[in-house]
Amino acid sequence: MGSRLRNIQARAAEHGRLRTGYTQGKRPMRSATWVITSHSEEHVRRAAELWGGEPEQWQPLNSTITQWRVITKAPSIEALITPGDPLNQYNEMWSAGGCQRRCDGETELLTRQPCICARQFGEDWHTQPKGRVCSATSRFNVMLPDLSGMGMWRAETHSFYAASEWGGMVDMVLAGTDGKGFVPVTLRIEPRQVIREGKTKKFPVVVVELRGVTPRQALAGPMNAATALDPGAAGQQRAAIEAPKGRDWIAEAEGALTSDDVRDLWMEAQAAGAVHPKGTDELSKKLMAIAAAKDADNATGDGPGPDEDGAYEAEVVEDEPGEGDPAGWPAVAQPGSGARA
Template sequence: MSIIGLQMRMRQLGEIRIGHTVDTGRTSAKTGKAILRPEKLQQFRLTAASRATLEPIAALYGGTVQPWTPPNGGPQEWEVYTDTDRIPVIIPPRNAVTQYFELYRGSRCERRCDGQIEQKSDKPCMCDPENRACQITTRLNVMLRDVPGLGVWLLTTHGYYAAVELPMVADFLAQTSGYVDAWLTMELKRVTRADGKVAEFMVPKIDVAVSPAQLLAGEGAISTKAIEADRARAVATGEKPAIESPTSSDFPAMIARAESRAEIKVLWERAKAAGVPSAPVEQAARERSQELVKPHLMAAMSAKTLEELSVALTAARAAGFAENLEDGSDVSGAFTGRRTFLSAPSTPVSSEPMQPARPPVTASPQELWQQIVPAWPGDRTSDCEKAFTGRYGVPPHQATALDLAEFLDAIRSGEYSAPAVDEVPLPPAPAHDEPPF
């Protein structure tokens, strides 16, 4: 390998994993050690030698950084089990994927073969093609787009589908001649074996947010021309090439592809740090945030029990919403209002004949609200507003006179009571500064 090639290879910051080992409860008679078995995960797990390397990942994608000792008895490292199966990454333009047939004895690699030549001995492949002793090994190198640090993260997989699909995708992305903005995801595969049993396993995938034509036109690459110029400078000076920060026009497009409010917030903070004009970025952040919050609003208003409401709130908070139920946002109002509605004692079914239909409502919405506020059993008008929003799906100032009149009747009939609301709090969340979206 040339000196230039050595200069252009980025260091490995850590590893991305889609499984872990668990104790089987049995002990090896030969070694006296616990027998472990591999187990698949539904979300990504990342490991690194430095705790500081993983802390920004835990802040972005959830989880807690904790000590980890590799099963082979290597030096202690650190790990974090994230809450996501989708991570924004950057695909390097070269050496993103490598593949070999490999044979290990413990932690030592004895063979590494490309199917024709065994690399360690420089001899022809030693395996029977129909019954290989070596295991296919695919390695993917990516950069974590929003995580500090200039280097790559390695994902190693021994699966057939990853071996077939990942190289083709990486080869295509390499045709863009730039660092490609993409997503690393996990997909559950089910295969029926010859004995009729169904096997399940997770397959890593690479997704991009643009079409193949756009990729080949350079639209998926991040500042391609600047990277090429920086690469030439790095070769001349002996320094490592650096990736240019996104431009002002990049941030709204990146925010439009965000998958959570936490991701939107990271992009918003990056734009602020880069001195990007705030108006277009904040507009894009508000619009994308509104799109992402809709299913959580619907989940809050459609919850039939307090247990369902708590599950919906946990999902909303995982997406970055309703973290502070006193922030006055629509989603927080929907959760607290629905809690008030579900906490109210149910009205027993009466055996008396049905009352005649309500007479037409003649009072205006403003007049009805002036009657509702003093009739509300609690001390805070904000609780009354949240209860109304949770019941009807709209705030009082957008409601019809008929809904307001019905709500007033419900209060007067005893459906709502302040003590019942206080006895069933929703799970608390730590307070923090909120961005303007």
């Protein structure tokens, strides 16, 4: 591996943004589905193919640079949490002149003062009207595995509720993976409402959920890339490996020495529910055919002969008629019936 500059943090390029709203003229609008924006027309058109919507050129407010966007029809999209800490959170206040405040909840970092909003409005400062106080701003960097390019996409929300939930979710994942490996997630826009001071307020919240893996798997350590990219297939493969193996009744019957052994095997199959008690199923018919073949082989006298002392390996004792017929065999499998289906 080649060398890296030690005084620069390596990071992937940002391909675009994942938004929960858009502008109609100069009016901001909320969206119940994801809005994908990027400088790349290719990325946006591919997103439209995957999640619906019509690609269009778009110019953000207070910007002279034209971008591309698509208002998709998808309230949820699949993504990957990449190695490292993907989440940055601050309480911020912006104006046309840029960022005016950036606070970590205790200290306003631009002026190094204690939290200005909490000092002015108390611990419930976040209930104040927008613009009067900072907005809880969360920026979540993910990879969209079904879009071209190896860069990152930034989901940004100003929801106070999402800030709490995103932080809790990401911290639990990082505790299990130590920030190594990829984790498959779903980003879902969930409509919610609260009643405050007798008024109902409806708003969307972006929820981050594990996708295709259980908490046990996500917290067990770094996940390999193949599992993260296709967790469903990995789960099916794991289930197939862990599933109990069924008995191969035919193979066991063919390996039996006598037809009586095959009948005993049929009894076991009946107890296991693998055959019909009346012997009408395909497995019973195959076992009967194998038993009949073994009876035919024994009738030819091709069995093992005596040793040099004239002794046989085992003494053969003939049963009296009606004896030795295991109870429970279907009538067609009884000795004398031919044991044929």
